[in-house]
Each structure stands twice: as C-alpha cells, then as structure tokens.
Amino acid sequence: MRTDISRINEQTPHQELTEGLMVFAGGTSKYFETGEWRTRTPILNHDLCRQCMVCSMVCPDSCIPLKDGERVEFDYKHCKGCGICAKACPFDAIEMKEGR
Amino acid sequence: MAVKDRMSGNEAVAFAIRQINPDVMPAFPITPSTEIPQMVSTYIANGEIDTEFIPVESEHSAMSAAIGSEAAGARTLTATSSAGLAYMWEELLLAASNRMPVALALVNRALSGPININCDHSDGMGARDTGWIQIYAENNQEVYDNFIQAYPIAEDPQVHLPIMICQDGFITSHAVENIELLEDGDVKEFVGEYEPEEFLLNPGKPIAVGPYSVTNYAMEAKKNQADALKRSKEVILKVAEEFEKISGRKYGLFEEYRTEDADYIMLIMGSAAGTAKQAVDDLREQGKKAGVIKLRVFRPFPADELAEALKGAKAVAVMDRTESYNGNGGPLGSEVTAGLYRKKIMVETVNYIYGLGGRDFTVQEVYDIFGELEDFIENGKAPEQFQYIGLRK
Amino acid sequence: MSNGFEIRWHGRGGQGAKTAALLLADAAFKTGKYVQGFPEYGPERMGAPITAYNRISDQPIRVHSNIYTPDLVAVVDETLLHSVDVTDGLKEDGAVIVNSPKSPEEIRPMLKGYKGKVYTVDARKISVEALGKYFPNSPMLAAAVAVSGIMEHDAFISEMRNSYQHKFAKKPEVIDGNMLALQLTYDALKDVV
Numbered sequence: 001m002r003t004d005i006s007r008i009n010e011q012t013p014h015q016e017l018t019e020g021l022m023v024f025a026g027g028t029s030k031y032f033e034t035g036e037w038r039t040r041t042p043i044l045n046h047d048l049c050r051q052c053m054v055c056s057m058v059c060p061d062s063c064i065p066l067k068d069g070e071r072v073e074f075d076y077k078h079c080k081g082c083g084i085c086a087k088a089c090p091f092d093a094i095e096m097k098e099g100r
Numbered sequence: 101m102a103v104k105d106r107m108s109g110n111e112a113v114a115f116a117i118r119q120i121n122p123d124v125m126p127a128f129p130i131t132p133s134t135e136i137p138q139m140v141s142t143y144i145a146n147g148e149i150d151t152e153f154i155p156v157e158s159e160h161s162a163m164s165a166a167i168g169s170e171a172a173g174a175r176t177l178t179a180t181s182s183a184g185l186a187y188m189w190e191e192l193l194l195a196a197s198n199r200m201p202v203a204l205a206l207v208n209r210a211l212s213g214p215i216n217i218n219c220d221h222s223d224g225m226g227a228r229d230t231g232w233i234q235i236y237a238e239n240n241q242e243v244y245d246n247f248i249q250a251y252p253i254a255e256d257p258q259v260h261l262p263i264m265i266c267q268d269g270f271i272t273s274h275a276v277e278n279i280e281l282l283e284d285g286d287v288k289e290f291v292g293e294y295e296p297e298e299f300l301l302n303p304g305k306p307i308a309v310g311p312y313s314v315t316n317y318a319m320e321a322k323k324n325q326a327d328a329l330k331r332s333k334e335v336i337l338k339v340a341e342e343f344e345k346i347s348g349r350k351y352g353l354f355e356e357y358r359t360e361d362a363d364y365i366m367l368i369m370g371s372a373a374g375t376a377k378q379a380v381d382d383l384r385e386q387g388k389k390a391g392v393i394k395l396r397v398f399r400p401f402p403a404d405e406l407a408e409a410l411k412g413a414k415a416v417a418v419m420d421r422t423e424s425y426n427g428n429g430g431p432l433g434s435e436v437t438a439g440l441y442r443k444k445i446m447v448e449t450v451n452y453i454y455g456l457g458g459r460d461f462t463v464q465e466v467y468d469i470f471g472e473l474e475d476f477i478e479n480g481k482a483p484e485q486f487q488y489i490g491l492r493k
Numbered sequence: 494m495s496n497g498f499e500i501r502w503h504g505r506g507g508q509g510a511k512t513a514a515l516l517l518a519d520a521a522f523k524t525g526k527y528v529q530g531f532p533e534y535g536p537e538r539m540g541a542p543i544t545a546y547n548r549i550s551d552q553p554i555r556v557h558s559n560i561y562t563p564d565l566v567a568v569v570d571e572t573l574l575h576s577v578d579v580t581d582g583l584k585e586d587g588a589v590i591v592n593s594p595k596s597p598e599e600i601r602p603m604l605k606g607y608k609g610k611v612y613t614v615d616a617r618k619i620s621v622e623a624l625g626k627y628f629p630n631s632p633m634l635a636a637a638v639a640v641s642g643i644m645e646h647d648a649f650i651s652e653m654r655n656s657y658q659h660k661f662a663k664k665p666e667v668i669d670g671n672m673l674a675l676q677l678t679y680d681a682l683k684d685v686v
Contacts, residue, residue, distance in 0.1 A: 002297075002298065002305070010314075010316040010317070012320075013320070014319075014320035014321075014323045014324055015324075017317065017320050017321065017324060019199045019260060019324065019328075020197060020198045020199035020200075020260075020309065020310070020321070020325075021310075021311055021313055021317060021321050022198075022199075022298060022307050022308065022309055022311075023307060023308035023311055024298065024305075024306075024307050025306060025307075026306030026308075027306075028308070106518060106519065106522040106528060132534070217534065217535075218534065218535075238555075238557075239555075239557070268557075270531075270532075270534045271531075271557050272557070274531060274532060274534065275529055275530065275531035275557075276515055276518045276519070276528065276529065276530040276531065277527075277528065277529050277554070278522060278527050278528060278553070371557040372557060374555035374556060374557050375555070375556050375557050375558050377555050378496070378555050378556045458534075460558050460559045461557075461558055462558045462559075462561070463556060463558065
C-alpha cells in the first residue's frame with residue numbers, strides 16, 4: 001500500500017491514489033514550494049538586526065531558520081511573503097520589497 | 101464446541117466483544133445501548149480483557165476518538181443508539197473516507213421527535229449514506245454472529261471501511277432468548293490479531309491521515325471509497341462462508357424463507373422478520389404461497405441480487421421501519437424498486453411503514469398485509485402505498 | 494400458530510416483574526426449553542404500571558411481538574386491578590394469578606367477567622415470613638411455575654438455587670430466604686393447583 005507520493009499529482013488516475021488519500025511519508029510540506037506564491041520579499045538589513053529572533057518565532061511558515069543561536073537567511077523556497085516578520089521586527093531590520 | 105446459553109442482545113454483543121478483546125473502546129452511554137459499554141467496562145474491571153475504555157463526553161467525541169485510535173493502529177469499537185448516532189454524523193463520514201475499519205454496535209432506536217426511546221430504524225437509516233457497511237440482525241444469535249464477522253470484513257485489505265452491526269432496541273437488545281455461543285479460542289482464531297499495514301504509531305514509517313483534498317483529488321477519493329464498499333459485498337460473503345465452518349450457521353446478503361415458489365413475498369429487516377416467518381408458516385398451512393426475504397446487509401445494498409430473488413413473485417410487500425419524510429416511501433421501498441426497474445423486473449411492490457417508535461408489529465398484521473397483496477393481484481384492488489401499519493384512524 | 498406457552502406479567506416499576514420474567518426464562522432455559530423473557534419498555538419510574546412477557550416452548554421461538562392472548566397472567570400488585578385490564582385477551586382455559594391476601598372468589602368480580610381460573614397468592618405474607626422484607630417476585634415466580642406446570646417442581650427448585658447463587662453472589666444471605674419463599678408458595682397453592 002505504501003506509495004511514493006512524489007509520483008502522485010493532479011493528473012493521477014483514481015486507481016493510483018492512496019487509500020483515503022493517506023500520505024505515506026513525513027515532512028511532505030517541504031516538497032511544496034510555496035515560495036512560488038510570493039509577490040513581496042522580505043530583505044534583512046544585517047546592520048540593524050540585533051538577533052532578537054522575534055521574526056523567527058512569528059513566521060507562520062517556519063521560513064526563518066536558526067543556527068548556532070542566530071537567525072540565518074530566509075528560506076525563500078517556502079516564504080510566501082506575508083510580511084509578518086517585517087511588522088514584528090522591533091528594529092525595522094526587515095524590509096518588504098516588491099517582487100520576488 | 102458450541103455453548104448453549106440464554107442472554108439478551110446487548111449481553112450477546114458484550115460477550116462477543118469480550119471474546120474479540122479489541123484494543124480501544126471510546127463510548128458515551130445512551131438508551132438502549134447503554135448496557136454494552138457498561139458490560140464491557142465490567143469485563144475490563146474484572147481483568148477479563150485489556151481493552152482501553154475511554155469515557156468520552158459525547159458521541160461526537162466517541163467517534164472522533166475511535167477514528168484517532170484506529171488511525172494509530174488500534175482495533176477500535178464503540179456502541180450507540182438514536183441521537184447518539186446522529187451526534188456522530190460528521191465523524192461517521194470521516195471514519196469511512198479515512199478508510200478506518202471501526203466497528204459500531206448500533207442498537208436501533210427512533211430519532212426524535214417526538215422524543216421516544218423505543219425501536220425503529222430511523223437512526224441507522226439516517227446514516228445509510230455515510231459510507232459504512234450496515235448489517236442488521238433478527239435476534240440475539242444473529243447480532244452475536246454478525247459482530248464476530250465484523251472485523252474480518254472491515255479490516256479486509258479489499259475493504260478497509262467501518263462497519264455498523266445493528267439490532268432492534270429493546271425488542272432484541274433487552275429480550276433474553278436462547279443462543280449458541282462459540283468457544284473463546286475459536287472466536288480469537290477467527291477474528292485474528294489486528295495487523296494494519298499502515299498506522300500512525302509506526303516508528304520510521306510516518307503517515308498522514310485525512311489530509312485536505314483539493315478539488316482535483318476529491319472525486320477520485322470518493323470513487324475509490326465507493327468501489328471499496330462495492331467490493332465489500334464479496335468479502336461479506338467470503339467471511340460468512342468461513343464463519344459457517346466454525347459455527348454451522350449460514351449467512352448471506354439476505355435470507356430467503358420459503359420463497360422458492362412464493363407468489364407473495366414480504367421483504368423486511370430486523371426482529372420483525374421472525375414474526376413474518378411465523379406468519380408465513382401459518383399461511384403456508386392454509387395453502388397460501390407466501391414467503392419472506394430478510395435483508396441482512398443494507399449497505400452495500402444488494403439491489404441486483406434482491407431483484408433476482410423477487411422476480412418470481414406476483415407482489416412484494418416492502419417493509420420500512422422508518423419514515424423518510426420524502427413523500428416517496430421508505431429507504432428500502434425506494435432502493436428495491438430502483439433495483440427492480442433497472443433489471444426490468446416489473447413485479448408489483450407495495451411499500452409499508454411499520455413499527456415506528458416501538459409500535460408493535462404482530463403476526464396478525466403480517467396476515468393482513470399478505471391478504472392485501474392477494475386482493476391486489478386476484479381482484480385488482482391496489483393497496484395504498486406508504487400506509488402506516490397499526491395506525492389509529 | 495404456536496408460540497409456546499405465553500405469560501404476561503403486570504407489575505409496578507421496582508417490584509421485580511421484569512426480574513421475575515427474566516428468572517423464569519432462566520429456569521426454563523435450564524430445563525431445556527426455548528425461552529423469551531422481555532419487558533415492554535417505556536419511560537418507567539418506580540410505581541408506574543409495567544408489563545413483561547415470557548414465551549416458553551419446545552420449538553425455537555421467532556415471533557418478536559408483545560403477547561396479546563396469554564395462557565397465563567401474573568399480577569404482582571393487586572392495586573393494578575383498578576387501572577389495568579389484566580385479563581385482556583387471556584385465554585378462557587388459561588389462568589390469572591393475583592398477589593393478594595384475598596380469596597380468588599373475592600378477586601374474581603374485579604376481573605371484568607373473566608371466566609377462567611383465578612388464583613391468589615399472599616406474596617407479602619410469604620415474603621415477609623421468608624425474607625423479613627416485601628419482595629413479591631419470588632413468590633409470584635413460584636406461583637407462575639406451579640400454576641402453569643411448565644416445569645417440574647424439583648427441576649425448578651434446583652435451577653432456582655443456581656440462579657440465585659449467581660444473582661446474589663454478593664448477598665448470599667438472601668439465597669435461603671428466597672428459596673424458602675418459593676417453597677412456601679408451592680405449599681400455599683398445593684391444594685388448588
């Protein structure tokens with residue numbers, strides 16, 4: 001019954017879909033690159049950033065990864081450009097630029 | 101070796117549950133099925149089974165918990181009646197679309213209103229299009245036997261659908277009658293261990309259950325679910341054959357009683373089928389060619405098989421123990437005539453409504469119905485469709 | 494049409510008419526019969542009139558309706574005679590048993606012209622003597638068996654001891670009292686049955 005879900009798409013005939021549309025894998029949202037939806041892009045001004053990490057906590061798509069106690073570059077493959085990080089930043093270190 | 105005993109229908113279901121020893125039972129009590137979780141709790145308290153009982157705060161939660169536990173990989177069941185089943189409505193559909201082989205002991209009771217605790221089939225019939233397999237019983241023996249067959253049907257890889265094992269509230273649930281019980285070991289072997297291929301609590305093999313489906317997937321998912329329900333018919337028959345080997349008792353999609361040469365047939369479900377059989381025996385003694393078909397499997401509906409079984413009759417009384425409020429008769433009446441029409445079998449059918457809210461259904465009433473059918477064919481006097489049996493006028 | 498021997502019980506909620514019907518089914522089952530024992534359910538409360546039924550047969554019983562033409566009627570509470578037509582449909586060659594200190598002759602005028610046999614059992618007196626308390630169902634059960642003859646006395650008594658041992662596993666002190674109540678009822682009826 002276990003099916004390679006990367007082979008299922010919107011053209012798959014019903015016989016080849018999984019039972020109850022079960023997804024036989026973990027962390028599958030990684031494969032869905034929602035960054036494609038973005039019309040405005042957050043840009044970090046490193047000079048203003050104090051590494052308070054508020055942006056990382058408020059990001060609804062976990063697109064601001066943390067590494068060694070510091071926030072690192074945006075995950076633009078999945079960032080939808082919602083702008084919450086820019087609103088939340090206490091130091092105006094994130095700017096939303098038009099386009100991708 | 102079979103054990104001869106006597107018990108009520110609720111006791112019989114609880115006894116079957118004890119023999120199966122399922123993993124999880126979330127339940128909320130409601131008349132007339134309350135005794136089932138009560139008795140199962142007693143078995144658990146006495147250490148006879150190790151089922152995890154979850155006392156939930158409502159039937160909505162009972163079915164939600166049942167879906168969650170079944171998805172986690174545990175063999176799960178619950179029991180309910182009437183408003184309890186109605187309150188599960190949303191979750192019933194999810195159990196089926198998520199392809200969870202949950203078992204539900206339904207003790208049929210009228211849906212309100214008027215508020216009533218007694219038997220009719222409005223609860224089960226209300227849930228007839230939720231994607232569940234539905235099997236109805238004539239007496240305590242049948243509900244016991246059906247419950248033992250429930251998991252082998254529902255868990256079959258060709259099926260993976262939830263199953264409702266139904267019996268008539270009070271009429272069989274609270275009536276003590278003779279019964280033949282199977283040995284614990286035979287039941288255990290017959291039902292087997294639950295070994296789902298895919299389940300949530302399976303380290304290293306993660307799955308997601310019940311994902312959102314965009315339009316592009318919804319119809320395909322429903323088609324697959326409908327196909328599984330259709331396939332369950334073969335599985336129900338295969339399991340019945342296996343069951344006969346351990347019990348000596350034969351089951352099919354329906355039972356044909358003295359119909360081989362019958363001019364007049366009553367099609368009926370549940371406890372009233374016994375009353376109808378008694379009446380048919382009496383009518384046969386008077387030389388009347390009467391017979392009974394007792395429908396056991398309502399879902400999947402054996403439309404073609406029923407049409408074939410009815411084709412030799414001159415007239416058929418189709419008995420519904422529910423009012424559908426559609427101006428076009430009860431569910432059984434509608435579905436069986438649709439099946440006959442598609443097969444171009446044009447026997448006369450009269451759809452009767454009986455036994456609502458626990459209204460008694462007697463041998464005399466069966467005689468009268470057969471009398472009407474005969475009068476219809478012999479004298480052309482067409483009976484009123486959808487008439488209520490035993491109605492005060 | 495044969496549904497076997499049919500008994501209708503009339504009682505009041507809490508008096509044990511349903512239990513009597515179930516115990517009778519139990520005892521008859523153990524002597525090899527096919528049985529049905531079932532109450533007619535409504536929103537019953539303590540004191541409200543209730544009905545329970547038995548069918549007892551040598552053949553499997555398939556009918557699942559109430560009983561309208563019983564062979565025997567057992568009335569667990571005499572005051573029901575004022576409000577319930579207890580002999581309705583009762584066969585003329587059948588019998589009615591009423592729990593009452595009165596004689597059958599005194600009871601008959603309250604039975605709406607019923608012409609069959611009438612028995613009375615003073616279940617209160619028997620119960621108080623045997624158990625020290627008023628539980629009418631054991632005497633009424635014994636009376637139903639004695640009058641109907643559906644089981645032999647000895648088989649009934651021995652099966653009832655088993656049933657009580659099971660039913661009263663946590664109250665063994667009441668087993669002997671109930672057994673005595675059964676026997677006292679038989680003794681009281683032995684000249685009339």
